[in-house]
Amino acid sequence: MSRRAHSIEIFGEVVGPSCHKTFNIPIGQLYTHTDIAIPVQVVNGKSGGPVLLICAAIHGDELNGVEVVRRVLSAPWLKNLRGTLIAVPMVNVLGIIQRSRYLPDRRDLNRCFPGSEKGSLGGRIANLFVQEILSKSQYAIDLHTGAIHRSNMPQIRVHLENEQAAQLAQAFGVPLVIDAPIRDGSLRGAGDDLGIPIITYEAGEALRFDESAISAGVKGVRNVMTHLNMLPPRKTGKQKPPSFVAKSSSWVRAPADGLFRIKLQLGDRVSRGDVVGIIDGPLGGSEIPVLAPFAGIVIGNTNLPLVNEGEALLHIARFEDIDDVETVVDEFRQEFDGIY
Structure with a gap:
């Protein structure tokens, strides 16, 4: 029997069961007196379930995640949603405008969490995001790419001491998992403090769309949602290959x-x-x-x-089982045929 669906409220906006709503969270103005806001879409299913946050572009030059979020929101399978999806394609809007990893004051937003309402620009944005978005979530997927002029093989970074986060990492379904300790000021750190398991997906290069990384990211988000029973199981006979944790x-x-x-x-x-x-x-x-x-x-x-x-x-x-890892990575590269 399906659990009863509940409304969710974010920044004064209420989204009821079987509804979705797009709205903006204001973070300030440009010098031109133009308002700047973080775009948010909330999709609430007709039956109850977990609340999952997917967010991208905490670093403003990391664009693959923006496209991952867009494709998830437009996916036909989302109509079967149980629970609530909070989608934030551009967290660092100011960085996006400048095509920069950083905020205008050169701070790294992913070192500003949990922030303060009276702190720096980054601290204020981080505080607003934690209070209005992260705190309303139960799980989160943070989408990243490599830095400028660097590419990452699709991988999940997670603090494996967090058992729930470790389960999400395996559910995502890419071959490689990196045990990454929590860094001070990071979104993962803020989630850890709130008891919200967060995994970070790293794939591709800054300022570029990479089809392989994007497709693998969309599939991974769907895998996590299926793992959390937010979506019905997929009718495929193919077993998901394991993910290997790097030593x-x-x-x-x-x-x-x-x-x-x-x-x-x-x-x-x-x-x-x-x-x-x-x-x-x-x-x-x-x-x-x-x-x-x-x-x-x-x-x-x-x-x-x-x-x-x-x-x-x-x-x-x-890796300890290097032969097995090589086999799974080769299969992954064949499935997502691109630069990998």
């Missing part, structure tokens, strides 16, 4: 200055001592091999060939 991960750094020619793709397996790329000068003749310091799977890389000594080039994750 650790670290970046391979440039041993010299020059032009970097990468030899690998995201998701490739490397062995200790493999040549992962070459650094050379613009005139050639000074090739320096970049070697993998340990075995693992490439989960991130730079897309900018211009490098200085010490810069991060490739992010490699270590």
Whole structure:
């Protein structure tokens, strides 16, 4: 028997059962006296269930999540929703306008939580988001990409000591899970303080749409909603492959200055001592091999060939069952055929 649906109120707006509503949460004005607001859509099912938040662009140059949210909201399967979906495609609206990771004062919004109503610009936005959005949720998926000039293999970052969050990470359904401790000032930290499990989806590159990352993200959100019984089970005979937790991960750094020619793709397996790329000068003749310091799977890389000594080039994750991980990653890349 379905649970009784309830209304939900956000920033004074009430959304009843079997309704959806789009509204804006004002955060201030531009210098031009133009009002700025965070767009929010709430979809309330006809029967009761959990309240899930999906949000994107806490960093204003990370755009894949914006498209993930849009596609989820337009998906035909959403009509079967039980419970409530809170969708916020652009948290850092000011960063989006400037195509920047940061707020206008160069603060990182994901280091401003839980914020304060009398603090910095970032602190005020964070406080408003926590009070009006996050606190009304029971679970959350935070959508991110790699930084500018960097790409991430689709992966989930989660604090595995939080059992509920760890279950969401496995339910999302991408091959790789990184055990990421809570950082001070992060949205995950604010959720942890409120008892709200949050997972972070990382995929693709800043300021770019990546179809593989977006498609995998939409599927992952649907998987989590199914896991939470917000959607009926999918009628497929195919079993979801497992997600593997990395033992650790670290970046391979440039041993010299020059032009970097990468030899690998995201998701490739490397062995200790493999040549992962070459650094050379613009005139050639000074090739320096970049070697993998340990075995693992490439989960991130730079897309900018211009490098200085010490810069991060490739992010490699270590796994215990490397053969199994490689198999699942290859299947994933075939399903979401793109750059991976």
